[in-house]
Each structure stands twice: as structure tokens, then as C-alpha cells.
Amino acid sequence: MTMPPDENRERRVALVDLLDRVLAGGVVIAGDVTLAIADVDLVQVSLRTLVSSVRALPALDAVSAPSEQATDG
């Protein structure tokens, strides 16, 4: 990477924030009207993609199980 570390970190964090939302959020349409890509677990795809882009992976275990605790209300 050619960017200074801080800027690089900011950009990466911003990207993770964005992917967390566009890949794990949004309405999911299942059924016949969309291409089968809707069945793909995009979170897993993006994690694999992101992880493969990160050289050092000290916390890979934490990445492999994206779970959420809903506390709506």
C-alpha cells in the first residue's frame, strides 16, 4: 500500500462499515424473480475477499463466524 497507515486504516474501516451494511443488510429477495446470486452468502464472500487482501491475519478466528445479537427495541 502506498497510503500512509492512518489514511489506509481509515479507508479500510470505512470499507468494512460499508460492506457490513450493503452485504449483510438490505432487503433480501429470495425466489424466482432474481438471479440465483441472491442465494450466495455475500458476507462469507466478502470476508473471504477481504481476508485474502489482508497480509497479516492475527484474528482470523474472529472473522470466520459473523454473528449478530439483535437487541431491537
Place this chain on the structure above:
Amino acid sequence: MADDGTGVWVYAVVGGGRYGDELPAGVAAERVRTIEAAGLTAVVGTVGLDDFGEAALRRNLEDLDWLETTARTHDAVVGAVARNADTVPLRLATVCADDEQVRALLAESRRDFEAALRQIAGRAEWGVRAIADTTAPPAPDVGTDAPGGAGARYLARRRAELSSRDDIERALAAEAESVHTTLLRLAAMGRRQSPTAPALAGTREWMPLNGTYLVDRDRAREFADAVASLDRDHERLRLELTGPWPPYSFTGIERDSGRESP
């Protein structure tokens, strides 16, 4: 599947009202347009299946540069729509075969979209991360005259370090929980998401809170002020506010069980 090698990428669904007279170009640099059916409006763009068909998507989603560009463009369109109307975003890479299928989608999922629109009406999503400084304070001096020699002194010091680190993490987790509880009072809804892994964030810092909140637009200032105030009150937590986001994380019942099933 359309015969002409194109599909229709769906960005968002709005209930009506004014939305984006001038929307940015879409993920295929295409002109973004709308399709109406069942009292709803879908914001869509025509994309080539060479790049956005099923096989191409499976390949392209593994390419971080492609994924980043596409995600940012998708978000730019959804965000532009959301500035003018209550907007329900669709998951990235929702592609229909043609306009007729989009109309079918709106009709079939009308109740879900209407419920989602009611939930997010007049609201936006805000993200709040807490980053913690877990640096342990200096270990207590066990003294050089402690019995047992250097090895025992080392072990005693190490035990003290570990236990004080545990204590710190427990205390910080409690502080993060209290921040979350305070923010929930100002939000219509909120949830804690799994923290961004340090490797992905390019940092080794600990993130005891990765929260996202659905906040009334007329309380946005109050919410931001509360985050700033909590940041001042919690010396060992650094709070980072992001947003406003289109309400990606609050679009329906499927999220309540954590993972949706087809």
C-alpha cells in the same frame, strides 16, 4: 432471463414522494431509472450480464477492487434516493431478468416493503464504534526480595499483568454496554453487530462496541451530541460516529433472527 444479455439491478424501493431527480450513475455506469408497481417504486438500472450475470457476479465478488467500487456506487445511488424519500435499500447484487420481473418482485413483496417503509419512515441509520485502549497499567512491583528467586518473581508479575488486563477488559465491556444502553434510549431501534475483526480494520485495537442505530431525523443532532458527550465521559473508549446511512440494517423482520433463510 432476458435474451438481450442484460439484467436489471435493483438499488432500493421507495413508497412514493420525491426521489432523486438527478441520481448518480449506477454500478454499470448506467442511467438510473425507476419502475412502478403495486404502489411502490423501484430504483433500478440496466446492467450487462457479462459483468453482472450470475457467473460473473460470483467471480467479481471475489475481487476486492471490484467489490469496493460496486459497493460504493450502489451506496451512492441508495444514499441519493434516501436524501429525498423514505428508502428501503436492497441487498447488494439483487439482479432481476427484466422490468417485468421487477414489477413481480414489488407485487410479491409488497407487504414486506410496506412494513419496512413504515419502520424507517423519517429515520436514518447511524453507526457507533467504541475503540478501547487496553494497555495495562504497570504491573505492581512485587519487590526484588520476594521469595523464590527471579523465576517466581517473573510469574507473580505476569499473573498480576494478566489479571489486571482481564479486569480492564471487563470494565471496558461494561462501559461499552452502558454506552449502547444510553444510545438505545435515543434511537427507535438499535443493535450490536459483531465487531470488525482487527485484521480487517488494519488495526489491533479492541472494539467492545460496534453498534448501529435507527434514529429519527429530527433527533439526529441530539444523537450526535450524545455520542460526543459519551466520548468525553468515557476516557478509555474512543467513540466513532458514522452516518447518516440509508437504513440498511433495519429493513425487515428477516434480520431479527440474525440470519435470514430463503
